[in-house]
Amino acid sequence: MSTFGTMDAASSGLVVYRKWLDAVSENIANMNDVRSTSDNAFQARYVVAQAADYGKAGGAQVAGIALGDAKGRVVQQPDHPLADAEGNVRVPDIDLADQMSQLIIAQRGYQANLAVVERAHDAYSAALQMGR
Amino acid sequence: MSVSISAISSIGALPLPPISGPAATTGAVKPDFSSMVAQGLEKLQATQSTSDNLAVKATTGDLTDIHDYMIAANEATLATQLTVAVRNKAVEAFTEIMRMQM
Amino acid sequence: MPEPVGDATMSALHYALNGLALRQRTIADNTANIETPGFLAGKVNFEDALRSSMADGTDPFASAPTTARSLEPTRTNGNNVNLDEETIAGSETNLAYGLAVQAMTAKFQQLRIAVGGMP
Numbered sequence: 323m324s325t326f327g328t329m330d331a332a333s334s335g336l337v338v339y340r341k342w343l344d345a346v347s348e349n350i351a352n353m354n355d356v357r358s359t360s361d362n363a364f365q366a367r368y369v370v371a372q373a374a375d376y377g378k379a380g381g382a383q384v385a386g387i388a389l390g391d392a393k394g395r396v397v398q399q400p401d402h403p404l405a406d407a408e409g410n411v412r413v414p415d416i417d418l419a420d421q422m423s424q425l426i427i428a429q430r431g432y433q434a435n436l437a438v439v440e441r442a443h444d445a446y447s448a449a450l451q452m453g454r
Numbered sequence: 455m456s457v458s459i460s461a462i463s464s465i466g467a468l469p470l471p472p473i474s475g476p477a478a479t480t481g482a483v484k485p486d487f488s489s490m491v492a493q494g495l496e497k498l499q500a501t502q503s504t505s506d507n508l509a510v511k512a513t514t515g516d517l518t519d520i521h522d523y524m525i526a527a528n529e530a531t532l533a534t535q536l537t538v539a540v541r542n543k544a545v546e547a548f549t550e551i552m553r554m555q556m
Numbered sequence: 557m558p559e560p561v562g563d564a565t566m567s568a569l570h571y572a573l574n575g576l577a578l579r580q581r582t583i584a585d586n587t588a589n590i591e592t593p594g595f596l597a598g599k600v601n602f603e604d605a606l607r608s609s610m611a612d613g614t615d616p617f618a619s620a621p622t623t624a625r626s627l628e629p630t631r632t633n634g635n636n637v638n639l640d641e642e643t644i645a646g647s648e649t650n651l652a653y654g655l656a657v658q659a660m661t662a663k664f665q666q667l668r669i670a671v672g673g674m675p
Binding site: 439 | 638641647651658
């Protein structure tokens with residue numbers, strides 16, 4: 323509905339930030355996945371956001387999910403069952419500090435969009451009271 | 455002595471019948487009362503149809519600013535009240551004059 | 557059913573109120589089923605039918621508001637209800653319903669003024 327276009331735009335923002343939060347939580351959950359050196363490591367998820375209808379107030383949308391580096395890091399864990407001949411295994415190249423700061427940014431973005439929705443709701447309600 | 459009063463064009467129940475154009479007031483010294491009333495009715499119809507169009511646009515989701523509709527609706531209501539008040543006063547005045555003893 | 561007392565605009569507003577009420581019920585249904593496996597969100601559309609019938613000058617009540625299932629991608633349990641979207645849509649539907657009610661009130665008010673005296 324473009325009658326309440328402000329709320330539509332904020333709603334699309336909420337969807338994008340929610341997807342970002344999902345991606346970060348998935349990355350953190352899989353941070354210590356161990357695979358053998360013959361497989362790819364767990365690839366970090368990155369949400370690619372873009373403007374929907376750039377120039378006109380259309381909000382945001384997720385263009386896609388980009389995947390991080392498949393090579394990851396090779397570490398020494400000779401006791402691990404998946405270790406290869408040299409005792410190496412592959413772990414994902416995910417930095418916890420980086421993921422935590424992304425988490426905070428995504429949460430702030432989500433809260434900001436919620437505030438926009440509330441303000442827009444107040445404004446529209448005030449307009450509907452005109453003449454009372 | 456008789457006073458001639460030009461007839462007031464009839465105001466039926468809604469929907470209002472289309473009003474023919476008002477008597478030419480451009481260049482006239484004083485617009486007469488019936489043309490003023492006719493002009494007022496035209497404007498009233500215009501505000502009412504604007505308000506109707508905007509209402510339908512708002513509910514189909516095509517209206518970007520809902521305050522446009524709210525303003526138009528308030529204008530239409532006020533115009534209706536004004537027109538009805540003018541009609542009532544005019545009818546009162548007419549009745550009063552007709553009751554005058556000659 | 558076209559209004560016995562009223563005009564095309566009041567017919568359209570009545571149709572819109574029906575559609576918005578149906579949308580509110582559908583949103584409540586979606587929100588209740590947010591964890592149901594295999595549940596696809598319902599979406600109500602009455603604006604298209606209303607717009608085309610207003611453009612043609614026909615009675616909008618000839619076609620009922622449609623409920624379609626959303627084709628958004630589903631999560632692992634087959635459910636595709638998006639809580640953020642449903643919450644915002646609920647808020648918007650409330651506002652739109654208030655707007656349509658205001659419009660009907662204004663139309664009735666104008667009729668009442670014209671029929672006799674002030675409202």
